[in-house]
Each structure stands twice: as structure tokens, then as C-alpha cells.
Amino acid sequence: AQSVSQHNHHVILSEAASLELGCNYSYGGTVNLFWYVQYPGQHLQLLLKYFSGDPLVKGIKGFEAEFIKSKFSFNLRKPSVQWSDTAEYFCAVIVGGATNKLIFGTGTLLAVQP
């Protein structure tokens, strides 16, 4: 079965630190990859997405992610985090073919300390 793994369940950083959140998926075919963010008490918002072309994708709020096909990875990065980035981050994948459902990872809770 397809799955999405996020290695870090809880990350604590100080403001201005760099961020990298890991994401791996377990499907070898065509995939579309996403990162969603959920701020406290709010709904899921799309940060960025990849479905073809340049493997380095840029999203909102200074986030970017790199698709490395050989590693089945789609890690999220931000060079300098802010307190307002405190949220839960979900990696998600749509597998090409019969299904069009979004499969989520378990999420990474990021706490940024001022």
C-alpha cells in the first residue's frame, strides 16, 4: 500500500534557525507531491506542490521543497523560520492511476521559540 512517512514528529527551533522537514513516500510510479500546513485551530492550507518540471518548488511564506526521485523524498525547507511558522506540517501524495485521493503523512509539529 502507498504510504507517506514523516520522520520528525515534533521539532523545536529558535527564530531565524533553518528548517528541514523530511518526507518519504513508498510508491515507484508517477506521483504528485504536496505540503500542507495547519496553523493552530485552523484548516489545512496548501504550502506548495510538485507534479512535473523543476524538482525544486517554491511555495508561500518562503517555503520550498525538493523532489528527489531516486530517494523517494520531498523534503520541506525554509532558511529562516519565524514564530508565526509554528504549526503542523503535513506531507501528502497523490498516486497516478486509478486513485485520485490525497494520502497524508503523520504530520510534524513545529514549535518556533521567539
Add this chain to the structure above:
Amino acid sequence: EPEVTQTPSHQVTQMGQEVILRCVPISNHLYFYWYRQILGQKVEFLVSFYNNEISEKSEIFDDQFSVERPDGSNFTLKIRSTKLEDSAMYFCASTPRPIYGYTFGSGTRLTVV
């Protein structure tokens, strides 16, 4: 920016009661979904809906669950006889095309007592 609207934002119901969660997807979207998130757990797929029928459903989506698109705008999730373990945040989502990503609503927090 267009939004997916969900009502109510919070519903408390007694075990065994029926609940209907309502969603208004974005008007030109064609694919509709329900997901749920039990407190502290991952976001789980329940069901997808396209062309006025269910296109896929998960193991969670058993006979107690049903979805409807009763008119051109609403998309509802019904739970016929709620159980304590149905307590969760339920998210509706829509998209014009899945590879573009989904737009999620703000969710309905269902509490079964």
C-alpha cells in the same frame, strides 16, 4: 479567494444519533472529498466523489456513512448512528483536478458523548 465552507463548526451529539455535516465546495470544482482527523492523529481519507457518485472510499467509510450532493452546491456527510470513536474533526475538500491539490474547508469538530 474562493473558499470551501463547512457547517456547523462544532457539533455535539449523543451516541447513536444521526448527524449530517454540510459542505459547500468551490463552485467550479468537480471532485469532492471528506477526510477526518482524530485528535492527535493523522488526516485520514474517508471518501471521494465525482460525477455524482462515490469514486473511492476507505475502510473507515462503512455502512454508517453516506454522502450526498443534494443540489448543485451542497455536499453532505451523514453518519447514521454515531459512536464515541467517530469524535474527530471532519474536513471537506474540493478541487477542479486532483493534481492541482485540494482546497480544504475549516472543518467540523464532531464530539460524540
